Amino acid sequence: MGTFGKALGAMIGLIVIVLFLLWLTSPDPKFNPASFEDTPLESGLAPLSEAVTLAQVMQANGTPATLLVTKLDGDTVSAVDLSRATGSQSADPFFILAAASVSE
Incomplete structure (x- = not known):
């Protein structure tokens, strides 16, 4: 394998490592604390005339x-x-x- 092949292999390896580290340190979207409400939501049931739960x-x-x-x-x-x-x-x-x- 020539110098070009070694350099290309090293570059691909570096890109894979960087992508893995970015994925590893990214926040989990399931635990995203984003809230678009001004006040906390309240649990409750709508009247039966409006909705069925x-x-x-x-x-x-x-x-x-x-x-x-x-x-x-x-x-x-x-x-x-x-x-x-x-x-x-x-x-x-x-x-x-x-x-x-x-x-x-």
Whole structure:
């Protein structure tokens, strides 16, 4: 290998090392503290007449249960088991919602 080949190999190696160091030291976008709100956001549920909040949990038998969330209190939710109420089993929460008659 001639002088040109050695210089080219060294340059490529240097570029790879620099790119690796840039990647290694770059901030993780998942932990980006950017905030576009003037005040902190508050968790809450919209009234049922405005929106439906669904949740899914895995039952002991391995099938998903779709829940209609009715109340949010800190880390605790109250909900109606739509899967049980409709007698339907599906991983698609919108299928279960369509099978239910939701009223306020």
